[in-house]
Amino acid sequence: MPIVVEHLTYTYGQGTPFEVRALDDINLHIGDKEFLGIIGQTGSGKSTLIQHLNGLIKATEGRVLVNGIDLTDKSANLRIVRQSVGLVFQYPEHQLFEETIYKDVAFGPKNLGLPDEKVKERVHEALELVGLDANTMVDRSPFELSGGQMRRVAIAGVLAMQPQILILDEPTAGLDPRGRDEILDQLVSLHERKSMTVVLVSHSMEEIARVATRLIVMHDGKIIVQGSPREVFTDAQRLRSIGLGVPQVAELMQALQQRGYQVPPVALTVGEARQAILGLSAKGAGGR
């Protein structure tokens, strides 16, 4: 189920004095089973972009095609698209509303008109997918959970729709490091085990470097750099100039290179950097 975005432009408040061009001629192709990272400063248009991908916002100009369906077409069946493109908003726990976790996660599948048996199956599966024990949790109120758990219940609410593409807008915002790691690990395993296409929006380079296979960098409503994390982080200067910077390990590699050590220009993980540095000392001081 590929997503194709062609010459997408979106203007907020068109025709009023508050007119703002949020997206400017975006072209993007998201292939099957991709793990795409979208980075950019606050206000760079990333949240606006992803809401186009399941038809919540209609493009001012250009087209968005999901599996061949043109979302800008008036007759497009958006409910079908919204079922296959799951969208998790920022702070998704703010959308919880039911008395029990079960009912809240079941909201999506019920809207799909599934029979009770199927709904139950999906609720349990979705809760397990986000690492919550369905059997002990279903009858509890979502409002007595911790922040991290609430967020996972909310994400389960989207997963219960069984989308083929999962889009998440800053899913780790405001979580502690442990909660953040858990969510990221679950995303990676969803991507691998369920071979789901995942689109992750974030402003944390560290996070994106760890999980994404391809990156796009947004600035002022435009895509300014795209490619593999390695390619993108090579141009650290450019990223810094728009206030983003590169992950710390990549920065370390670049600092070493500047001092004349022969290391690869980019490392994405601490392990990789360690290897490179150990390689240096094996070669002795001659590495310099």
Added chain:
Amino acid sequence: MSILRSVTIGQYLPGDSVIHRLDPRTKLLLSFAFIVVLFVVRGFLAYALFAVMVALVANAANVPLRMLLKGLKPLTFIIALTVILHFFTTRGGTTLLELGFLRVDSAGVLQGVFLALRLVLLVTATSLLTLTTSPIALTDGLERLLAPGQRIGIPAHELAMMMTIALRFIPTLIEEADKIMRAQLARGADFETGGLLKRARSLLPLLVPLFISAFRRADELAMAMEARAYRGGENRTRMKVLRFSSLDVWAVIVSIAAFAVAVLVGRLA
């Protein structure tokens, strides 16, 4: 979604026009006077004069006419209802139309159109006030105007504070509602089809989170105010003290002259 964004009542359009620079107290009092005169005066000629006044002020304030008329949208139903009721119920003059038990008299038509005009003028004039006065200035002005009432137990400061906070949170809550609506739409919620009962029920996934977040915000705000040792009215000084200028004097003179003409024209008719 776009429904929520089109709410213009209480919206402020930043600017630096003559009207923007008037003291909020002047604008409040003149708007109030405008409403009183609007209800006292009769006759289409006087109302035409009022319409010209509104248009002139809007022009001076650089408020596009379209923006002003957009504020009428939510009232279309009430205005239409007023017109229709008067068409069919007010008797007098010549009979224009007779359809079974329904009868439209000329007096009814005149009365209906007149009252519709009154509503339109009422809304546009008050939107002009909020479009050209920032909410902070507005409540500040209101507080100062109500201050003498403190002696007879009107909590002027508290009222103004409550209004400031309420106004401040309208856009926030609209935005929040918009966001929650989108989130639930993404989960397959349906806010648009079905009968009245089904539609009312379908709003639950929107209203419950909205209430929860409103309470959370209120709680956080109270805490933040308390942390900065906020304590109501007495002895508080302000960073911006309101002062009348010659501009205000002129505004009052021009307005009173215009009101006087309107009253005269209304009498003659």
